Amino acid sequence: MRVKQISIKNVLGAHDVQISPGKITRIDGQNGSGKTSIVEGIGSALGRGSIANLQTVGGGKPEVVLVLDDDGTEFQVRKSGAKTTVSSNDFQLSKPAAWIAGIHDGELSNPIAFLTADPRKRVDMLTKSIDIPYDPNGIMSKTGIEFNDLISVGSESPIEILDALRKKYFESRTDLNRSFKEKSTFAQEQRKAAGEPIDIETARKNHEVLTEKITAGESIIADAMRGIEEKYASNIQELDAQESAEVDKIRQLFSEKRLTVVETKSEEKECIGVRSSELERMRGELDSIRRDISDAEKYDTVIKIADKYAREAEKLKETSDGRTTVIEKIDAYKVELLKEIPIEGLEIADGDILVNGVKFDQLNTAQRLRIAVAVAVMRESRNKLPLIWVDGAEALDSQNYADMIAMIEKSGIQAVVARVTDGELKVVTE
Numbered sequence: 001m002r003v004k005q006i007s008i009k010n011v012l013g014a015h016d017v018q019i020s021p022g023k024i025t026r027i028d029g030q031n032g033s034g035k036t037s038i039v040e041g042i043g044s045a046l047g048r049g050s051i052a053n054l055q056t057v058g059g060g061k062p063e064v065v066l067v068l069d070d071d072g073t074e075f076q077v078r079k080s081g082a083k084t085t086v087s088s089n090d091f092q093l094s095k096p097a098a099w100i101a102g103i104h105d106g107e108l109s110n111p112i113a114f115l116t117a118d119p120r121k122r123v124d125m126l127t128k129s130i131d132i133p134y135d136p137n138g139i140m141s142k143t144g145i146e147f148n149d150l151i152s153v154g155s156e157s158p159i160e161i162l163d164a165l166r167k168k169y170f171e172s173r174t175d176l177n178r179s180f181k182e183k184s185t186f187a188q189e190q191r192k193a194a195g196e197p198i199d200i201e202t203a204r205k206n207h208e209v210l211t212e213k214i215t216a217g218e219s220i221i222a223d224a225m226r227g228i229e230e231k232y233a234s235n236i237q238e239l240d241a242q243e244s245a246e247v248d249k250i251r252q253l254f255s256e257k258r259l260t261v262v263e264t265k266s267e268e269k270e271c272i273g274v275r276s277s278e279l280e281r282m283r284g285e286l287d288s289i290r291r292d293i294s295d296a297e298k299y300d301t302v303i304k305i306a307d308k309y310a311r312e313a314e315k316l317k318e319t320s321d322g323r324t325t326v327i328e329k330i331d332a333y334k335v336e337l338l339k340e341i342p343i344e345g346l347e348i349a350d351g352d353i354l355v356n357g358v359k360f361d362q363l364n365t366a367q368r369l370r371i372a373v374a375v376a377v378m379r380e381s382r383n384k385l386p387l388i389w390v391d392g393a394e395a396l397d398s399q400n401y402a403d404m405i406a407m408i409e410k411s412g413i414q415a416v417v418a419r420v421t422d423g424e425l426k427v428v429t430e
Helices: 035-045 096-103 111-116 119-130 136-143 147-151 158-194 200-245 247-338 365-380 398-411
Strands: 002-011 014-019 024-029 063-070 073-080 083-088 346-349 352-355 387-391 414-420 426-429
Touching (some): 002 035, 014 035, 014 426, 024 035, 024 398, 035 063, 035 387, 035 414, 083 096, 111 119, 111 387, 119 346, 119 352, 119 365, 136 147, 136 158, 136 247, 158 247, 158 346, 200 247, 247 346, 365 387, 398 414
Parallel strands (some): 024 414, 387 414
Antiparallel strands (some): 002 014, 002 063, 024 426, 063 073, 073 083, 346 352
C-alpha cells in the first residue's frame, strides 16, 4: 500500500496544497512557507492527533485527505478537525481509527518523535523497531542467565532484559571484587602479623623435658638442704653444750670451731646456690619455651583465620569470574541482536542508546537525525502502509542529507522530507 494523493487545506501555513507523492517527496522552502503544516497534516490523518487547533488564520475548516492505493483498491482517509473517516468505493468503514492502526504504526513515522523522547522511551522505540521475538530459552542458553534472574526483570523486550541483567551482574561482580579484595588483604595482613612459623611440637617436647629436669633438680636441692641441716644440727648443739660448760676456759677455742662449722655450712650452701642458679636459668628457659608455645598457638590460629579468608576470597573470585563470563556473553548476544541496525557502533546500555560509547543526547544534531531516520525506516518497513515524514532535515549537511535520502530510497519506503531552504515552498516528487 502507498499514498497516491495528498490534499491539505487550511492547516496553518498550508492553505491549499495538492501533492501526488512519489517514493520520496521533498518539501523545501523558507520558514513559514508551510512545510511543517504539510508534515503535521499527514501525521494527523494517520492517527497522530487532531488538526482542529491547526486552522489557518482567517481560513476555512482545516482538512486533510489522503488517497491510499492497495494494489488497485483505493481508500480515502479524511481528517476534518478531530473527526476521521475512511471510505472505499463510496463505502465508509465503521471503525476508521482501528483500520488506520492496522495498516500504519505512526509512532516512529516522524523521526522527530524519536529525537524528543526521553532515553527510556527512545530505547523502547528502538527495540520495537528491531522486532526481536522474546525467547527466554534462547536468552538463557546464549548468556548463561538463570531463569529466576530472567523473570525478575519484568519485561519482554530482549534488549531491555539484557541491559537490566547486565547492570545487575555488573553490580554483583563489583561487590564480589570488593569483598575479594578485602578478604585477600586481610589474609595477607594476618600472615604478615603472624611472623615466622614456630615448630610447636618441638617446643612442647622441650617444655616437657625441661619441666622434668627442673622438678628433679628442685627435689635434689630440697633433699640436700635437709641433709645439711640434719648433719650439722647435732654438732652445733653438742658444741653449744660444751661451750656452756667451759665457757670461760675454752670460749675462744669453741668460738673458732663454731665459726669454722658455720663457714663450712655456708660453703656447702653456696654449692647448693650454684645449683639453684642453674634451676633459675632453667626456669627462665622454661618461661621462654612457654612463650614460644603460646606464640605458636597464636600463629596457628592466625594462619587458620588467614587461610579461611583466603579460601573465601578465592570463592568470591570464582563467582566474580562467572559474572564476568555472563556479562561478556550478554554483550556478545546484544551485539548479535542489534547487528541488523544499520548504524555502526550502536548499543544499548544503562537504559540509554549509545553510539561508539557516546550517549544519544550528546551526539550532534545531524548524527541524531540520521539515527532517528534509520530507526523509523526499520519500524515502518513492517507496516502495510510504510511511510515516514521528516521535518527539520536542514540540520543535515549536504552529505548527510544525501546519505539519508539514499537510505530511504534503498528501503523502498515512501517518505516526505521537509527542510528549510531559500525561496518559496517547493514540492519535488521522485
